[in-house]
Amino acid sequence: MDERTGQPPIKEKRRGSRFPVVVFVEAKWQEPGRQQVQDTAQATEVSALGGLLDMKTYPRVGSDLELTNLLSGQTAQARVAGTRRSKDGAVLRVAVELLTPSETFWGLNFQLRKTSAELVKIEQDIKSGGIDPRILEDFRDSVDYVRKTAWAVQEWQERQLQKHDPQTVLPLITTERIRRATQLSIAIRTDMEAHEVTRETTGMHEFYQAVESLYPRVANLFREA
Numbered sequence: 001m002d003e004r005t006g007q008p009p010i011k012e013k014r015r016g017s018r019f020p021v022v023v024f025v026e027a028k029w030q031e032p033g034r035q036q037v038q039d040t041a042q043a044t045e046v047s048a049l050g051g052l053l054d055m056k057t058y059p060r061v062g063s064d065l066e067l068t069n070l071l072s073g074q075t076a077q078a079r080v081a082g083t084r085r086s087k088d089g090a091v092l093r094v095a096v097e098l099l100t101p102s103e104t105f106w107g108l109n110f111q112l113r114k115t116s117a118e119l120v121k122i123e124q125d126i127k128s129g130g131i132d133p134r135i136l137e138d139f140r141d142s143v144d145y146v147r148k149t150a151w152a153v154q155e156w157q158e159r160q161l162q163k164h165d166p167q168t169v170l171p172l173i174t175t176e177r178i179r180r181a182t183q184l185s186i187a188i189r190t191d192m193e194a195h196e197v198t199r200e201t202t203g204m205h206e207f208y209q210a211v212e213s214l215y216p217r218v219a220n221l222f223r224e225a
Contacts, residue, residue, distance in 0.1 A: 018045040018052070019113035021154065023106050024161055026068040029059045040070070041094070046106040048114075050097040052084060058094060065096060069107055071157055076105045109157065112150035119143045141183060148176050 023043040
């Protein structure tokens with residue numbers, strides 16, 4: 001028996017893959033005696049079917065909740081399916097099921113995580129399909145970029161909600177752009193050395209103009225140093 005819930009810990013039957021996110025929600029429910037309780041919770045693992053919430057107040061198993069996503073304002077009806085302790089046993093989390101499954105309630109972070117996982121699965125399928133390694137490498141790099149961008153979106157939203165400066169995420173995005181541009185430039189150089197790129201290659205003129213404009217600015221950075 002857990003003293004905070006009045007119920008033995010229950011591990012709910014999981015029907016869908018959960019993804020690690022941080023989503024702040026407001027939970028409302030009725031306690032026996034018609035008393036309404038309201039608490040701010042933090043979702044740490046979610047799926048379209050439900051999720052795990054870190055809460056200060058623990059509703060009883062079977063309680064009906066009204067959840068509000070504090071970032072989007074979207075609401076959803078849910079039910080407490082059970083409780084689950086963290087791996088170290090220190091934290092009790094509340095498992096909730098959405099009465100109507102939703103791909104959007106948990107917000108953009110969940111959707112990006114789910115999409116990223118689906119892309120990884122596609123990558124595995126491509127590996128077994130006899131695709132040219134260069135195409136596979138491009139696909140893998142694109143998936144990696146999606147993952148990092150998803151992380152940046154999550155960080156931005158979390159910092160906004162916690163009243164921290166979200167602008168501190170931007171230097172991380174710039175670093176990732178530079179890494180990606182370097183990676184692509186090396187790939188294009190390899191293609192040129194293999195005579196797979198010529199002046200007639202679509203987009204080459206625009207690429208030349210971009211490089212010509214960028215190079216002196218980059219060179220000035222090192223002259224100033």
